[in-house]
Structure formats: structure tokens, C-alpha cells
Amino acid sequence: QVQLVESGGGLVQPGGSLRLSCAASGFTVNSLSMMWYRQSIGNEREWVATIIPAGGKTYYTDSVKGRFTISRDDVNNTVYLQMNSLRPSDTAVYLCRVTKFGVNYWGQGTQVTVSS
DSSP states (O other): OOEEEEEOOEEEOTTOOEEEEEEEESSOTTSSOEEEEEEOTTSOOEEEEEEOTTTTOEEEOGGGTTTEEEEEETTTTEEEEEEOSOOGGGOEEEEEEEEETTEEEEOOOEEEEEOO
16 A cells, blocks of 8 residues: 655744655655655646656656655655755645556645744
8 A cells, every 4th residue: 555654844944954754664765766746735746856766766746846855765665855945935735746557646745934
């Protein structure tokens, strides 16, 4: 049974950093592409970053390039999103997603609020 559990969100000042975690079970994170999304109030869910299984190549939406880093820990079967230089526009619920056998699985999300 696939499960994803996000954690690490919180309130941070502009310019600050947070590291989000997505703990996975029911599969191994190095066997499937793992993605982070975010959704803010009144907006559609937005793709943020992907890490692919082969070689761990990463991809980012333009607005987070150079500030966010997606990575994975195969021992702990966890995917991370390191977020630096945070802006108020980064405020959102952050969710991780995996697709297995054509089925999309989502975590419950973790709230990130960037405010002074």
C-alpha cells in the first residue's frame, strides 16, 4: 500500500529556509519519479520539482530554480525539498506525489507560510 507523509512545514520569515520531507512506504523512492507540488489559496495546484529514478536527475519550475533543491535518501526512503531564500509567494501547502502503475498517490500536505 502506497503512502506518502509530508512534514517540515511551518512559519518562516522572508529569506529564510525550510526542509520538507516526504516519507514513503509501499515502494522505494529510487524506483519511481517523485514530485513536489504546491497549492495556495485560490490557485491551482502547481508542480514544483521532480527527481527521476535513473541517475537522480532533477527538474524545477522556473520560479524556484536556484532556490529549491529536491533530493532523496534511499536508506530512509524519503524525498526532501530544501527551500532557501523563501518569499511570501512561496506560501502554500506543499504535497508530494508519486505515480505507480498509472495511479497517482498524494500525501496530505504540509503548510509553508512565509511572512514577516
